[in-house]
Amino acid sequence: xxxxxxxxxxxxxxxxxxxxxxxxxxxxxxxxxxxxxxxxxxxxxxxxxxxxxxxxxxxxxxxxxxxxxxxxxxxxxxxxxxxxxxxxxxxxxxxxxxxxxxxxxxxxxxxxxxxxxxxxxxxxxxxxxxxxxxxxxxxxxxxxxxxxxxxxxxxxxxxxxxxxxxxxxxxxxxxxxxxxxxxxxxxxxxxxxxxxxxxxxxxxxxxxxxxxxxxxxxxxxxxxxxxxxxxxxxxxxxxxxxxxxxxxxxxxxxxxxxxxxxxxxxxxxxxxxxxxxxxxxxxxxxxxxxxxxxxxxxxxxxxxxxxxxxxxxxxxxxxxxxxxxxxxxxxxxxxxxxxxxxx
Amino acid sequence: xxxxxxxxxxxxxxxxxxxxxxxxxxxxxxxxxxxxxxxxxxxxxxxxxxxxxxxxxxxxxxxxxxxxxxxxxxxxxxxxxxxxxxxxxxxxxxxxxxxxxxxxxxxxxxxxxxxxxxxxxxxxxxxxxxxxxxxxxxxxxxxxxxxxxxxxxxxxxxxxxxxxxxxxxxxxxxxxxxxxxxxxxxxxxxxxxxxxxxxxxxxxxxxxxxxxxxxxxxxxxxxxxxxxxxxxxxxxxxxxxxxxxxxxxxxxxxxxxxxxxxxxxxxxxxxxxxxxxxxxxxxxxxxxxxxxxxxxxxxxxxxxxxxxxxxxxxxxxxxxxxxxxxxx
Ligand SMILES: Cc1ncc(C[n+]2csc(CCOP(=O)(O)OP(=O)(O)O)c2C)c(N)n1
Ligand SMILES: [Mg+2]
Numbered sequence: 194x195x196x197x198x199x200x201x202x203x204x205x206x207x208x209x210x211x212x213x214x215x216x217x218x219x220x221x222x223x224x225x226x227x228x229x230x231x232x233x234x235x236x237x238x239x240x241x242x243x244x245x246x247x248x249x250x251x252x253x254x255x256x257x258x259x260x261x262x263x264x265x266x267x268x269x270x271x272x273x274x275x276x277x278x279x280x281x282x283x284x285x286x287x288x289x290x291x292x293x294x295x296x297x298x299x300x301x302x303x304x305x306x307x308x309x310x311x312x313x314x315x316x317x318x319x320x321x322x323x324x325x326x327x328x329x330x331x332x333x334x335x336x337x338x339x340x341x342x343x344x345x346x347x348x349x350x351x352x353x354x355x356x357x358x359x360x361x362x363x364x365x366x367x368x369x370x371x372x373x374x375x376x377x378x379x380x381x382x383x384x385x386x387x388x389x390x391x392x393x394x395x396x397x398x399x400x401x402x403x404x405x406x407x408x409x410x411x412x413x414x415x416x417x418x419x420x421x422x423x424x425x426x427x428x429x430x431x432x433x434x435x436x437x438x439x440x441x442x443x444x445x446x447x448x449x450x451x452x453x454x455x456x457x458x459x460x461x462x463x464x465x466x467x468x469x470x471x472x473x474x475x476x477x478x479x480x481x482x483x484x485x486x487x488x489x490x491x492x493x494x495x496x497x498x499x500x501x502x503x504x505x506x507x508x509x510x511x512x513x514x515x516x517x518x519x520x521x522x523x524x525x526x527x528x529x530x531x532x533x534x535x536x
Numbered sequence: 537x538x539x540x541x542x543x544x545x546x547x548x549x550x551x552x553x554x555x556x557x558x559x560x561x562x563x564x565x566x567x568x569x570x571x572x573x574x575x576x577x578x579x580x581x582x583x584x585x586x587x588x589x590x591x592x593x594x595x596x597x598x599x600x601x602x603x604x605x606x607x608x609x610x611x612x613x614x615x616x617x618x619x620x621x622x623x624x625x626x627x628x629x630x631x632x633x634x635x636x637x638x639x640x641x642x643x644x645x646x647x648x649x650x651x652x653x654x655x656x657x658x659x660x661x662x663x664x665x666x667x668x669x670x671x672x673x674x675x676x677x678x679x680x681x682x683x684x685x686x687x688x689x690x691x692x693x694x695x696x697x698x699x700x701x702x703x704x705x706x707x708x709x710x711x712x713x714x715x716x717x718x719x720x721x722x723x724x725x726x727x728x729x730x731x732x733x734x735x736x737x738x739x740x741x742x743x744x745x746x747x748x749x750x751x752x753x754x755x756x757x758x759x760x761x762x763x764x765x766x767x768x769x770x771x772x773x774x775x776x777x778x779x780x781x782x783x784x785x786x787x788x789x790x791x792x793x794x795x796x797x798x799x800x801x802x803x804x805x806x807x808x809x810x811x812x813x814x815x816x817x818x819x820x821x822x823x824x825x826x827x828x829x830x831x832x833x834x835x836x837x838x839x840x841x842x843x844x845x846x847x848x849x850x851x852x853x854x855x856x857x858x859x860x861x862x863x864x
Contacts (some may be wrong), residue, residue, distance in 0.1 A: 244661035244837065258599040295661065295838035306663050306837030322665040323623065324595045357594035358626075385595055386569035393594035459571065516836075518844030525833045534832040 198267030209486075211419065213231035215261055216477065216486050219418040222260050223253035223474045223497050226277040228503045229286055233293055233307075237453050241517065242293045246307050249277030251448040254473035255380060256281035258421025263348065263429060268316045268338070270331035271350035273308035274380075274447075275320030278350070278512065282315040296513035303516045304524065318347075324385075325351060327379070332364040335375035335438075346432045348372040354385020356399045365438070369406045372437035376428050377403070379440070380415070382447045387459040402442035415445030416471045540719040544714040546688035549576050549734070550695035551615060553724065555585055558613065561699055564591040565617030565654075574619045575655070575714050589607075600628035601652065605634050605810055608650040613699060618654035621670040621708065625699045635704040636679030642709040651698045653707035655800045656684065656746060658835055660712070661842055667835035672804040675776040681729055682775040684708035684747040690719035690773050693727025701729060708775075730774045732782040738768035741856050742786040744809060745796040746772040749847055755798045756852035765856065768813040775805055780812040784820075787813060791822040792859040796847050823859035828852050 230248040237246045249256070256277045259269070271278050279289055284300055292299030293307055300310045312321025318334055319325040331349025338345045355361070356379050368375050379399050383390055391397050402412030409431060413424040421443060428439035446468035450457040481487050522533060541549075555561045558617040562585075564579060565800050569592040572579040579615040582590040593600040597618065604614040618624040625630065631652055638648040658667040675682045681703055685691040691709075698705040735750070736757055750771050757767040768786050772779065787793050793813055795806040806827035837846045857863070 240802075243839065244663065292837075297838075303838035304663075304836040306661060308665075309663055309837070322663065323626070350669045353849055354595045355779075357596050359596060359598055386567055386574070388567065388592060388594070392570075392592060399744075411571075473561075515840045516838050517842040521833050521836060521841045524836075536801065536827065 198283050199303065209211070209237040211422070212431060213486050216481050217491065217495065218260065220477050220481065220492070221475070221499065222257045222281050223418070223477065224495060224499050225286065226256055226280055227474055228499050229276060229280060229289065229506070232503050232507055233290070234453070236293065236450075241511070242307070243295070244306050245273070246293070246453045247274040247451065248447075248449050249274055251452060251468060251472075252380060252415065252445045253256075253277060253383060254421050255378070255415050255443055255445060256419045257418035257473070258425050259348065261418070262422045264345065266316060266343070266345045268334050268345065268347040269350070270318040270327040270334060271320055272324065272327060272346060272352055272355060273320050273322050274308060274352070276307070279310040279312070279317055279320070282312070282317045284310065284312050284317065286314050286502050290506040290510040291513050294510040294513070295515060296510055297516040298326070298509070298513040302520075314419040325355040325360050327351060328355065328361050329364040332368050332373060335373040336371065337369045338374050339371070343431050344374075346376050346429060348376045348378060350378045352385060352391070353379060353381040353383065353390050353399055354388065355369045356402060357393050363400065365403060365408060365440075367440040371406050374432045375438045376425070376432055377438060377440040378390040379442045381442050382445045382458055384447070384451070384460065386451045386455065387460070397495070398442070400440060400442035408438055408440050411442070413443045414442050415443035416468065416473050416476075418473060431526055447516035455505075537596065537723070538719045540717050541688060541720050542711070542714065543686070543688045543691055543709075543716045544575065544577050544716070546720050547695055547709070548579065548693040549583065549720075550692045551578070551699070552581060554586065554696055554699040555589060560611060561613045561615065562589040562591065563615045564593055564604065565592055566595055568592060568617050569834065570670040571619070575711055577714065578617070593856075597623050597626035598629060598669055603650075604650050604728050606631050606703075607634070607650060608637055609646050613649050615653060615699065618652065620666065621654050621656040622666050622668050622713070623654060623669070624654065631640065631674070631680070631704070631706070632677050635688050636677050639703070640679065645701065647702050648700045650704050651707055652704070654709060655711045656708035656769065657710050657772055658830070658842070658846060659710065661837050661839060663837040664834040666830045668799070669798040669830065670706075671708055671775045675805065675808075676803070679704065680776065681705045682708065682786070683773065684775050685744040685773060686710070686713055686716065686747050686769065686814070688748045688753070689720050690715065690727050690771070692720055693725050694729065694773060697729050699725050705729070708747060713748050718834045727773070730777045730779055732770050732772045732774070732779040734768060734782065734786065735771045735790045736767070737771040738790065739765040740766045740790055741768070741794060741859060742783065742790045743767050743769045743796055743852065743856070744772060744783055746805075746828050747798065749796045749798050752847050752852060754857065755790050756796075756849040759849055760856060765860065767856065773846040778808060778812065780809070782818055783809065783813060784817045787817045791820055794824045794855045794859060795825065795827040795851065796852055797827060797846065799829060801827065801832055803815070804829060826855045826859050828855050
């Protein structure tokens with residue numbers, strides 16, 4: 194190892210900000226998402242997954258920060274680009290992959306597909322296919338936490354495109370008025386389909402939208418789990434103290450097109466490469482090694498384990514059954530003998 | 537002279553011709569300009585008409601639909617594209633409470649000549665929120681006209697009529713039929729709003745349908761022909777106002793009616809047709825009016841659900857045999 198890193202290490206504080214476990218966990222969470230998404234893209238190209246597929250590749254550091262900075266009891270509501278968030282909540286790769294394949298063993302029994310995972314056990318309210326719909330819904334989930342007197346919060350995530358829906362303003366206003374325990378996160382990946390942020394508004398700094406309601410609002414670097422964690426931890430503390438909502442605009446990037454069918458011709462290769470140069474998985478691995486946080490062997494073990502986990506998930510999904518067509522009638526009403534029109 | 541073009545091209549020609557003809561016509565919606573349309577319907581229109589008349593909006597359906605309504609009230613003729621009608625739900629306040637009510641509330645002084653257009657209906661495994669069929673919803677509203685198309689010729693002529701119409705029109709397309717090809721004249725023509733069309737003549741049973749369910753009805757008719765059953769197939773083309781006369785004329789000949797309708801059954805287009813036909817052709821019916829709809833459920837993701845949910849030729853053939861009282 195070079196003397197430069199040795200020097201760096203010697204000037205480090207005696208108690209590092211984040212533990213070895215935290216770094217390795219971040220690395221594992223991010224790598225799991227990346228490999229899961231790569232496998233899902235492959236399965237899509239083989240037509241084993243159908244419909245829309247919006248992958249999370251490039252945005253993994255946000256999911257990592259959520260894992261370390263929040264509690265399992267906190268709720269999360271997000272949009273359709275959500276496989277990574279679901280995985281970070283601890284929903285198994287098997288169940289997530291089977292859902293993409295439309296199999297009955299999926300996290301919602303093949304009913305939701307790519308856009309609509311959810312799991313009560315994991316306090317995962319789920320992914321929403323209507324842009325912005327989850328902003329008031331997450332706010333309502335937070336209202337219920339306040340109502341029940343818990344100190345849990347609801348993380349309510351949405352894209353830069355969704356930030357232009359009017360519902361954001363109605364929700365922000367009520368959340369501030371009622372001091373609801375909601376942490377709003379705008380995952381600003383610069384584009385809503387083919388529309389760049391600057392083409393949607395004269396206010397390019399999306400976090401400023403919170404200021405109109407006196408909501409504490411900040412921009413955050415979303416390419417590093419450290420910076421995401423710091424921002425989330427500070428916001429969560431504020432919210433748990435009963436001071437009301439917090440808004441973080443986390444600046445990130447999606448490496449792939451909007452969905453599988455989008456060639457992404459509206460952006461330059463240089464822009465994409467600039468972000469890939471700061472890839473959070475690559476950087477975290479480099480940091481772990483160069484700062485001696487863990488050994489190459491430990492990293493390799495994680496890589497091996499994730500590779501095996503994802504390969505097994507694909508096999509699990511393939512070998513599972515489709516739900517029966519007749520299950521179409523399940524889960525439309527709680528009432529078991531609801532009289533459907535059957536003609 | 538005519539040529540074979542896609543439905544997508546037919547719609548674009550209609551919009552472009554009307555924009556050349558009338559400066560007050562403009563197009564707005566998500567991704568319509570620089571991205572050339574989510575489904576490429578507006579491809580090249582930004583280049584021809586510029587950003588004043590082909591306008592990219594943020595994702596803000598309620599806002600831009602309302603801006604369309606205001607512009608229509610003030611003398612323009614907006615075409616508002618929704619990426620799909622599922623997202624127009626966010627704009628129902630402006631369509632239902634405002635566009636449809638403008639004329640009434642101003643005692644006829646202000647009209648609202650606007651076209652709201654986009655795909656309606658399922659498009660594969662897109663799950664509950666992206667698979668809904670909106671013809672019944674919109675047709676329930678007095679003040680709106682509703683068109684739903686599949687054939688390129690009809691689509692072009694009806695889109696031009698819709699843009700020229702002085703009332704608000706909801707225009708329903710389908711993601712999976714934009715590539716359908718058909719013969720379309722080079723010369724200008726219009727197709728009138730409110731007229732159904734017999735697409736296949738027959739004598740034993742009448743099938744009524746619209747939009748992509750026409751493909752199901754036509755293929756069922758072909759199968760039935762092999763068994764010696766002659767089905768007449770009518771494409772409604774306009775849902776509101778409903779052309780019950782064309783259906784009644786056909787039922788007078790066939791005495792049996794099956795409606796093939798992607799909308800949900802409850803209070804849907806099929807229910808309205810069944811009502812009107814029992815009212816206007818009661819004495820000609822030899823069997824109850826029967827319908828094949830999407831299932832009375834949300835559409836979940838897995839392929840087995842899509843198969844179970846949608847009308848298909850097998851279900852239509854079964855319904856036809858029921859009204860003919862022949863064994864399956
Ligand atoms: C109400 C509504 N309008 C339009 C769409 C179609 N649509 C799906 S995703 C999307 C872009 C959203 O971009 P953004 O919020 O930035 O999220 P990202 O895809 O970047 O994660 C659009 C327009 C939709 N699903 N819902
Ligand atoms: Mg975005």
